[in-house]
Amino acid sequence: MRLSTTEDPISAPCRAALQLFVERLLARSVLTDEEQKAVLALEGHPIEVRARQDFVPLGEETFFCCLIASGLVARVGQVKNGQRQITAFHIPGDMADLHSAVRPLGIGGLTALTDTVIVRIPHTAVRALAQRYPALAEAFWRDCILDAAILMQWAINVGRKDARSRLAHVLCEMAVRYAGPGREPLAEYSFPVVQEHLADATAMTSVHVNRSLKALRDDRLATVRQGMVQIHDWVGLMKVGEFDPTYLNADTQPDRQRRLIFN
Structure with a gap:
């Protein structure tokens, strides 16, 4: 460093x-x-x-x-x-x-x-x-x-979903997070990971990651290539990944942003 x-x-x-x-x-x-x-x-x-x-x-x-x-x-x-x-x-x-x-x-x-x-x-x-x-x-x-x-x-993603769903969930999450709070998910974004990283994130082997990425690509859901992600079918990718972005959503309603009162 x-x-x-x-x-x-x-x-x-x-x-x-x-x-x-x-x-x-x-x-x-x-x-x-x-x-x-x-x-x-x-x-x-x-x-x-x-x-x-x-x-x-x-x-x-x-x-x-x-x-x-x-x-x-x-x-x-x-x-x-x-x-x-x-x-x-x-x-x-x-x-x-x-x-x-x-x-x-x-x-x-x-x-x-x-x-x-x-x-x-x-x-x-x-x-x-x-x-x-x-x-x-x-x-x-x-x-x-x-x-x-x-x-x-x-934890749910790794413990209860199949390989294709695990990868779909990660790709959906990063599309929301890279977009930023309150914005639409990105249809294309830079995601400079290699298959080893995705394997370590989804508890899979690199070979299994490769096959699962190919399945997502063949189904015209998403393509991951050379550090870039292209999402072809957002609704379909969400469905495969069982992805509900609620856990990432900002609490935009005023009553949910209420300050604690300190006496």
């Missing part, structure tokens, strides 16, 4: 990543201008991580949260024989381990699937922000709930 040489602690990649993070928070929480500016003023340290490099090793205690500025990241677990299971993908704007601010001992590890830039934000800064602005503490809470919802759906 290589630290950025910029002298400005809030560098360009940091500013851009924090803006994406604020947009993610705003999809589920009501924040004042002051609260938004407080998040944007967080001081982070951009770090370049090469593809296939762990930047939060399994079980390691950390002192910072990792905000994804660019690239693609996986949360991973590992068994004794070295085999890994990907339990989530993280994209720009995700604070991949926001929960570590209150639980510093790593739950799983984080690895870069592509050349990636992450922004390290000290736990002390996150906790200070939550203490000063209770509404931000609640927004962070909601953000962690989204990650928990994704994890639950992935």
Whole structure:
């Protein structure tokens, strides 16, 4: 890993990543201008991580949260024989381990699937922000709930669906997440994974992934080729993947964004 040489602690990649993070928070929480500016003023340290490099090793205690500025990241677990299971993908704007601010001992590890830039934000800064602005503490809470919802759906996906359905679910989820809150799912998007990554995310072999991707392509549902995904039939892909985007949807109704009252 290589630290950025910029002298400005809030560098360009940091500013851009924090803006994406604020947009993610705003999809589920009501924040004042002051609260938004407080998040944007967080001081982070951009770090370049090469593809296939762990930047939060399994079980390691950390002192910072990792905000994804660019690239693609996986949360991973590992068994004794070295085999890994990907339990989530993280994209720009995700604070991949926001929960570590209150639980510093790593739950799983984080690895870069592509050349990636992450922004390290000290736990002390996150906790200070939550203490000063209770509404931000609640927004962070909601953000962690989204990650928990994704994890639950992935557990169902791996444990109860067939191969083609597992892949269809992942492709649908990423089409929604890459589009961003409140937008229509993308019919085409960059998804720089290889079959090994998809195998680790769906508990399949690379050979099985290859056959299942071919089946999706032959059925004119979706094509995955050279890091790009093209969805030919969104409704059909959702049906095959038994994909219901409700768990990803923002709580846009005012009563669902209601702040907790602190006396």
